[in-house]
Every structure is written in C-alpha cells, then in structure tokens.
Amino acid sequence: MARVPIEPVYGNLQGIKSSQLKQLQRLYQQRLPGDCFTTPEFAQRIAAISTDLGQPVCVYINRRGQVIRVGVGTLRQTRIPPLELPRYGAERLSGIRCISTQLKLEPPSESTLTMMAIQRLDALVVLTLTGGGFERRGGGATGYIKETYLAHLVPHPETNWTVSPPLSLDVLTGQDFSSLVEGLEEEFRREFVGQAVDQQGDRVLLVGLQTDGITAQRFQDGLEEVTRLVETAGGEVLQILKQRRSHPHPQTVVGEGKVEEIARAVQTIGANLIVFDRDLSPAQVRNLETQIGVRVVDRTELILDIFAQRAQSGAGKLQVELAQLEYRLPRLTGRGQAMSRLGGGIGTRGPGETKLETERRAIQRRISRLQQEVDQLQAHRARLRQQRQHREVPSVAVVGYTNAGKSTLLNVMTNAEVYTADQLFATLDPTTRRLVVPNPLNQEPLQILLTDTVGFIHELPPSLMDAFRATLEEVTEANALLHVVDLSHPAWQSHIRSVMSILSEMPIAPGPALLVFNKIDQVDGDTLALAQEEHPQAVFISASERLGLETLRQRLGQLVHYAVSC
Template identity: 60%
Template sequence: MYQQRLPRDRLLTAEFAQRLGAVGATLKPQSVSAFVNRRGQVIRVAIGNPMEAQIPLLELPRQGAERLSGIRCISTQYSTREPGQKTLLAMALQRLDALVTLHVTGEGSVGKQGRGAAGFVSTVHLSHLVPAAGDRWSVSPPLQLGAAIEENFLDLVEGLESEFSRLYSARQVDGKRDRAVLVGLLTAGHTQDQLEERLSELELLVDSAGGDVLEALWQRRDTLHPKTAIGPGKVQELALLVQDVGANMVVFDRELSPSQVRTLEDRVGVRALDRTEVILDIFAQRARSRAGKLQVELAQLEYLMPRLAGRGRTMSRLGGGIGTRGPGETKLEMERRGIQRRIALLQKQVNELQAHRRRLRQRRQQRDIPTIAIVGYTNAGKSTLLNALTASDAYAADRLFATLDPTTRRLQLDADTPLLLTDTVGFMTELPPQLVDAFRATLEEVTEADALLHVVDLSHPSWLEQIEAVDKLLDDMTVATGPRQLVFNKIDRVPAEQQTLVAEKYPRSLQVSATERLNFDTLLEVLGRFAQRATLKAV
C-alpha cells in the first residue's frame, strides 16, 4: 500500500480502493485505514478505524483553526452504514482534509491495475468538516465508487480552507500574544463559586503573562484522572475547542504531573501548562534586579527537573549500537546533570544574597530604626500604599505580581520617630512551593519585621478568601511575634454599606484608599504606636 501513489486532484483511484478493500475483506470485521497527504503519498497504514489508527496530534504536519491538516483518510468498513460518531470525531480531532469510507463486500478479486471480475468495494461515504456554525461535519449519502473517484479533491479542500480562514480572521486576536483555553476542575469539597473565582484569577494570570484567554471549560470530578486530570471525553472536547478557537495552549487551574502534561499534549495537540508554570513565567518577565533573576531562575529549574522527560525530541535517548554507547549517559541524563549543577550554583548565590540582606537588616537594627513589612495578596495595592506614605516612586501597576523584589523606604513620622517600610512580593492561594523556597531571602523581610501591615483589596469579590490565604501562608512561615494590622485598601471603590459591614466584622481593622489618601491620619497613628513599641522592646 505504501507504494501506491494517488493523483493530486483525486480523493482516490479504483486501483487503490480495491486493493485497500481486499485487505479489509481479508481482515473482516477489522477496519484498515490509510492516510494520504496532498502529494498523493501514503504516509500511514494501520489496522483499525480512523479513531484507533489516528495520527498523534503533535505529529500532524499542519495545525491551526484556519486550515486543515493536509491529510485525508481512506478507511474500510464491513457495513453499508454511514461512519459512526467516533470515526467522525477522529476526523475532526485530526482536522482531516476528508474521510473516505469504503464499504467492503464479502468477496471479490483484484486483477491487473486493480480490476477484477468482482470488486471488493460496493459503495462509498465521503465526509468532511464544515466551516459554518452548527454541524461540525458533513456526510454524503452512499456513493458509487466511480462517483467518488470523479470528485475534485483540490476544489473541495481549497473551498473548505478558504471558508475556515475567513471565519478565523473574523475572530482573530493579537497574533503576537499566546491564545489560551482555560481548564478548571470542580473537585469534592469545593463550590461552583470557588471554581469560577479560580478561573477568573487564572485568566488574570494568563493576561499578566502576555496571553489572551479565548474560552474556558470545566468538569466536575471527585478525583483527578491519573493520566489527563480531566476525563477522556472532556479531553476530546478540549481538543475540538482548541481547534475551533485557534488556541495554541491549554492552561489548567492546578498543578499537573509531568506524565499528565505529556499525555495532554499528545491528545490535544498544543502545549499544556498548569497554574504554577504561568506564575513562574510572570516572575521571569518581571524580575529586574540580579537577586530577583537569580531566584526566578532557581524556581524555574527546580520546577523543570522532574519534567525533562518528553520535553521534545532533543531530550530523547541516543540510539544504541557502535559509537553511541560511550560512557552510558543519555541526552536526558546529561541535561539533568547540567541543570543540577546550575541549581547548586544558584542555590549558593541565593544563600550569599540571603547573608548580604541579613547584614543590611542588622545595620538597620543597630540604628534602632523599626521595620514594618507590607504584606498581602497580589495586586492588593501594597506598592501604591508604600509610595503614598513615603512619597517614593517604587514601581506599581494594576496587575498581578507587579512587585518581586523587596523595596524599603524611610518614613519620618515626626522629628524623633523614623520608620522603615518594606514592600514584599504578593501572596497568592497555593503559591508554588518552588517560589516560596526560592524567595526565602525576600520573605525574610517579613519574618524579621517588627510588625506587619496586611493590606487587603476590599473591592475584590473574594477579599475574604484572600485574607484567609495570606494568613495561612504567614502562619506556615517562621514569622516574628510582632503584631499584624489589617488594612482594607481601595475603599473608594466600594459602597459605604460594605465599609460599615467590614468595620463591624473586623473592629480593629483600618480602611484606607492609597490612591485617594483616605484615612491616612489613622494609619499613621497606628504606625507610630508600632514604632514606639518596637523601640521600647529594643531597649
């Protein structure tokens, strides 16, 4: 079959159809599927229907919502019924140019050039994808073999791709940004509102990383599927959605195992990322100082180490045989060994950075200047509050993880009361452990502060859950025993009724607006009391 060659402008020939039909008749009731490219070359022949014999999505030569794969499938079927749902789904998943189903009779013969006293193929069904909304594919009524042979293949695919391209251009987003589909899982113990909040936060993360979210889907599961996190049916739905919207990645709302990432990429055909990888990417983009870059690289390498296997053909093993065995190392092992050396070097440099910052803190403590750390959920307005209090110009933006490196500024409350305010990296629910470890030098600014200002974005719909997330992270750290002050920020964006309810629920809290400088007098009084307490304690 691999030696057969089809004309460029024809779906198939009588000779090819009867030869494939003869194989199908021999193997009944098993199907046989042949995949042919647009040059007319047979690139794959396998026993099984198009779903069982399908080409892995990552191996398809053409991909994208605006075009087809450039491959057609010709498959045998030992009945005259039209192709089943699974067969048509395989056509859609692979974005085949066309699917030709040959209905094989019980007996026949093939002579020279494929002609015999009785052919093996009785009728043919021709199926192809449909660009318009509604039905995903079109299936012809039973055709005689001669009618299928006369079908102009090039006119068919060119017309389909022209329409697909037109529809794709109509919804096209910025071509320089990644296009993502979000995937959420509603597991036991969580509510629909919590899932929606996770997906909303994940969308903000993707946007901060430089991507556009095109669609989102979710599934309710008691436990995660060990191979794909979501179920097999949902994986197929995800693959079709990725094709429909033209996404080039899928992003999950939880951490995936290395094997889950590899399986998902094979079955969906695009990159599969988890929440941790998106956060690491944001940190890599935002790191400006040498210290920040060191810690980000360390976190990324620690995340990458268990995920090396399957990361592209460059990680595959060397072939066995003469001249390839050498010392016995594989490319994968060499890559892992190199990363381990780099991790050890970065760890040493981070330790040196940690010691350097400890010396700086000791100098500040020797001058008896109290230090207060500003902590809180990412994008709560910590940097804006620091700038407003100290009249400084530290970088602040309405985006997640705008601040990575600790920023310390001096605040002179009065002639005799200086104070140091330190802005820290924003916290987040389920912050990747690699980041917590890598940023321990940064977080030590929190652990050794005389007091903490816990800043909360009161305008955020999940401000209560954010308070709980930050409190949990702080409780898990070896934090100094100094007091914590809850400060609700952005009160200019919420109604007075909500402010009243919050004041009743948290009577010792403060409510301010960093941008409008509201209630700063009360905040400065609290800071003054913290400074006096820290000074007396030092004495």
C-alpha cells in the same frame, strides 16, 4: 539486489495472518491521482481487505497521492500522533486525507469525526460495507461498498465539521479533491487572520477541574484568578473548559472524553497553548502534549513566567532562574525538538530558559551554583537588617494578596516611584522607604521603614516559597506587618485566609499585623458593613483616592510602638 523496506501496519494486529498483513503492506505501493479523493479500484481493494479481516481499515494519503500510513481499526486506534503531523497551525490543514471502512451502514460517529478534527485531516472518506454482501471471485474476497460518506472540517466556531449525505462510490470518486482542499485552506486562512488581528500574545485554552472538597465558588474564583494570570503573562484566554471529577485522572488530569474535547477546541479556536488551573505532574504534561500536540502549562509554570517578566534586579532574576530550573528539571524527559520550550511565549521566558534543553547534570550544577548565590544573598540581606536594627529604626513589611494595592499605598505614603499596574505580581523586587508616623505618646514623631514585598497568592508554589525565602524574610524580620486587602475583590475573605496561611508557614513567626482594607471607593455599603463587622479593628482606605491615609498613619504609629515595646 537491495531489499525493499517493509512498511509498518498500525492499530489492532492481533490475530492477523501473515498473508493479510502482506495485503495491507502492499497498499503502501499504491499512488492515487492528486485531484480525486480515491479511485473505485483502490476503494474496492480496501473494502475487500477490510471484509477479509472483519475489521475496519484506515489508509492515510498525502496530497501527492502517496499512502503514508495503513492501520487496522478505527480512526482512534490508527490515528497519526499529533507530534508526527505537519505543524501548520490553526490556519492550515494537515495535508493528509484518510479513507476508512466501516462495517455498519450509518454515518461516521462523533468520536470518528473528533479524530478527524484532532489530526486536521484534509478529508475523511468513510466506506460503509454491507454485512455478508461479499462474493468470492477467483479465490479472493471482493468487498461490496454499499454507500460512502465524505466529511471535512469547516472554519466556523458553531460547527467543527460537515458530513455529506450517503453517496454512491461513483459520485464520490467523481468529485474534485484538490478544489475542495484549496477552498477550505483559503477559508481557514481568512478565519485565522480575522482572529489574529490585534492578538500579539499566546492564544490560550483554559482548563479547570473541580474535584471533591472544592466548592463551586472557590472553583470559579480560581478560574478567574488563572484568567488574570494569563492576561498578566501576555496571553488571551479564548475559551474555558470545565470538568468535575472526584479526583484528577492520574495520566491526563481530566477524563479521556474531555481530552478529546480539549483537542477539538484547540483546533476550532486556534489556541497555541493550554493552561490548567492546577499543578500537573511531569507525566501528565507529557501525556497531554503527546495526545493534543499543543504546549501544556500548569498554574505554577504560569506564575514562574510572570515572575520572569517582572524580575528587574539581579537578585530577583537570580531567584526566578533558580525556581524555574528546579521546577523544570523533572519535566525535561521526553522534550525533543518537536516540543522544544525555546520558541517563546508563556512558560518559556526567564534567565534560565537557554538551560532547559541541556543535559540534566549540567542543569543540576547550575542549580547548585544558584543556590549558593541565593544563600549569599540571604546572608547579605541579613546583615542589612542587622544594621537597620542597630540604628533602632523599626520596620514594617507591607504584605497582602497580589494586586491588593500594596505598591500604590507605598507610593502615596512615601512618595516612592514603585511600578504599579492593575495586574497580578506587578512588582516583584522588594522596595524599602522611610516614613514618618505620629508617636502615640505625643512625643517626637517616629521614623519607620516601610517595605513593599512580593504579593501572595492562593497556594503559592513551594518552589517560589523556597527560592524567594531571602525576599520573604523581609516579612519575618520586620517589627510589624501591614496586611493590605483588596475589598473590591469578590473573594477578599478567601484572600485574607490565603495570606494568613502563608504567614503561618514562615519559619519565624512574623510580628503583629494591622489589617488594612483598600479600594473602599469601589465597594458597596453592604460589603463595607460586612468587613467592618468581621474586622472591627481594621483600617479602611483608598490608596488611589488618598482616603483614610491619616488614620492609617496614626494606627501605624500605635502598631510600631506596641511592636517595639513587646
């Protein structure tokens, strides 16, 4: 005779007797009608077990009336992990309801309702039990249910759920469960369709953490920058959640309560991606994804995704793939099919995406081959630079914060056709063009090479610095630098410091630099006066409006003459 498998009981099992455990396991054999929340007999049976244990009990039931999970403790202690729930998305409920007991005569707490929202339960039935109001009949405990509460989600941003007033058990068991669920599903579907109109990319919840040492202004500037990064990557930030802590939580970055708030917000707004404004460890990403059930992307992975979209040349794609694989290699642990990165969207694009779920050893071999190719690329570019130097053509590298207008400036000065857009990292591959500038000695005009380089960003990820060293060496090998600054950006001073910090970390000190403030047509007089006071030697232009370009050409001639003379 085949043995009946013993179903597991979850939650807090410490101190439970074997006879009590068997009572809990027998609940799996029960089957409820599909049109009711529960039956009086089943509710009283759960109440009796809970009374005997002196602890809450939670029973999870699917729409076919089958008990699929039994646990001892609160909803938090017994909840179904997000990865084990049906992955319907924001337009659907999970198809599971929970009947729980509560030893206090009060409505379900916000923590309990949050757990209901995270699991997207069809409904939550709370049976409140009277303290000491139990009788012993025939040697067994019969629980007396004082009153019940019925809670369920609602598809409205203002409120996540609704809770009924206290109900008698007879009133609760007489309500039509299937009609309620069908109505809710239809409401969620309509709400989801309304949100999804004209929304092709990822729906993002942005999370920002302000720690000690970060000023409020810098924190806000960082959030705005990450928002721009999300938009550049093709996503839309639906909501921003913030938290202030002295230091990041080692397991989940933010605190436990904030993790619950994030999970609740994800369900409310229908987000399919969470982006953090900082870099996360592999363990932090895994912990967050396990608790919330939605993909989590940090700042570096977001930038890598943009680079994957922007890389056009073979060299650029090569460097992006190398950076992606080196970044993702330690993050492969725990990535099963349930959280596969091969589904598309932010953080999944790029030449190396099909390698992410292969064996670690194969990825390491691929990284070694890519590293060799990058080294060859570096040597090839070094030979090209030597040829240019042999021809005695001075070179000027255009550097600056991303979206400062470097490519636009190159286009208007050299009639180049470099792609430009009001986006971060609009161009990735370097472009070099010839330019004739006045000779400060009133002799024959000078010919120079003007090279547009990849834009910098605050705390440029080390993986990108390493992978793009062949590109960034265009900066170190140039005779001089043209440092372009977007004066219309509120954080232009911080951008200057970020670029200077990155340049100071170059293995070879770059040549002399000329500071150029761009987009002066978009700033007020006070900002312009402040920049002129702080940087009296700078040049002020508007590349798009062709303002100040002749002055820039003259200053370029002086810069190149000085750099070559030195």
